[in-house]
Amino acid sequence: MKNQKNKKIVIAHRGASGYLPEHTLPAKAMAYAMGADYLEQDIVLTKDDVPIVIHDIHLETVTDVALKFPKKKRNDGKYYVIDFTFKELQQLNVSERFDPETNEAVFPNRFPAFTSTFKLHSLQEEIEFIQELNKSTEKNIGIYPEIKDPEFHQKEGKDISKIVLEILNNYGYKTKNDPCILQCFDAQELKRIRNELKSELFLVQLMEFKTDEKLEEIAAYADGIGPWYKQIIKGKDKKGNWLISDLVEKAHKLHLKVHAYTFRADQLGDFSSFEDLLQVALYEANVDGVFTDFPDKAIGFVDKKYKN
Numbered sequence: 001m002k003n004q005k006n007k008k009i010v011i012a013h014r015g016a017s018g019y020l021p022e023h024t025l026p027a028k029a030m031a032y033a034m035g036a037d038y039l040e041q042d043i044v045l046t047k048d049d050v051p052i053v054i055h056d057i058h059l060e061t062v063t064d065v066a067l068k069f070p071k072k073k074r075n076d077g078k079y080y081v082i083d084f085t086f087k088e089l090q091q092l093n094v095s096e097r098f099d100p101e102t103n104e105a106v107f108p109n110r111f112p113a114f115t116s117t118f119k120l121h122s123l124q125e126e127i128e129f130i131q132e133l134n135k136s137t138e139k140n141i142g143i144y145p146e147i148k149d150p151e152f153h154q155k156e157g158k159d160i161s162k163i164v165l166e167i168l169n170n171y172g173y174k175t176k177n178d179p180c181i182l183q184c185f186d187a188q189e190l191k192r193i194r195n196e197l198k199s200e201l202f203l204v205q206l207m208e209f210k211t212d213e214k215l216e217e218i219a220a221y222a223d224g225i226g227p228w229y230k231q232i233i234k235g236k237d238k239k240g241n242w243l244i245s246d247l248v249e250k251a252h253k254l255h256l257k258v259h260a261y262t263f264r265a266d267q268l269g270d271f272s273s274f275e276d277l278l279q280v281a282l283y284e285a286n287v288d289g290v291f292t293d294f295p296d297k298a299i300g301f302v303d304k305k306y307k308n
């Protein structure tokens with residue numbers, strides 16, 4: 001059974017993004033069908049306050065915005081989601097992630113860039129998509145939204161957290177018992193979400209690549225942490241054993257869940273295989289969940305361990 005106590009959870013990072021362009025509904029459908037426990041949504045606001053599901057606050061690394069709206073480029077050379085209405089964004093085609101300087105795909109062995117037809121969509125559209133699938137399949141797959149760059153939104157005069165919380169609430173995501181985990185890198189904002197905006201959702205504090213975060217402080221407002229896995233697995237000792245930091249142990253003492261990012265079968269670093277990486281993270285370092293671009297592989301691995 002999924003979501004059983006102590007069962008490791010698999011979060012589809014931007015959908016099944018190892019196979020289809022990140023954050024597109026086809027990538028979400030694929031991750032859903034693979035049996036991920038949660039599907040991730042990164043959220044950025046449009047000019048007319050529609051939360052859309054996209055990783056960056058700008059558009060030129062995953063869309064053809066430079067071709068369709070060349071005049072909307074800012075001085076830094078980027079095209080910002082916040083400068084476009086939702087209707088304008090619906091005209092764009094989405095591609096596998098690429099380098100806008102060279103047009104080369106970031107992950108050359110994934111779905112080819114500039115192929116087929118993919119579109120942007122709103123948070124509401126994705127929630128409805130998942131909720132309808134939950135009805136027809138009689139499953140209870142969760143959402144895992146991330147509030148992107150609240151400080152940037154604030155400077156542009158927008159309260160992204162307030163807008164997103166209201167939508168989540170309208171779709172029935174209200175408490176820790178609902179299948180929704182809300183994540184953010186900005187600690188001040190996550191604190192505000194708990195204390196000022198009075199959210200009772202399960203909150204995860206994402207962590208940057210340093211390890212001096214004060215876990216006690218985080219535990220006062222959040223339910224979990226989302227560290228980079230290299231904050232936990234620190235390389236090998238002279239004998240070839242993996243060095244594991246005490247971050248997970250400390251977090252667990254404070255009753256914080258640990259969902260580490262990002263597990264990629266096509267970016268293994270010093271690991272001999274994806275299974276090796278998952279084994280060390282999930283069963284030696286004891287993280288509770290993984291964000292992965294390859295949910296099928298992580299689910300297969302966890303299910304195999306769970307049966308044994």
Ligand code: CA
Nearest residue numbers: 040041042146
């Ligand atoms: Ca994210």
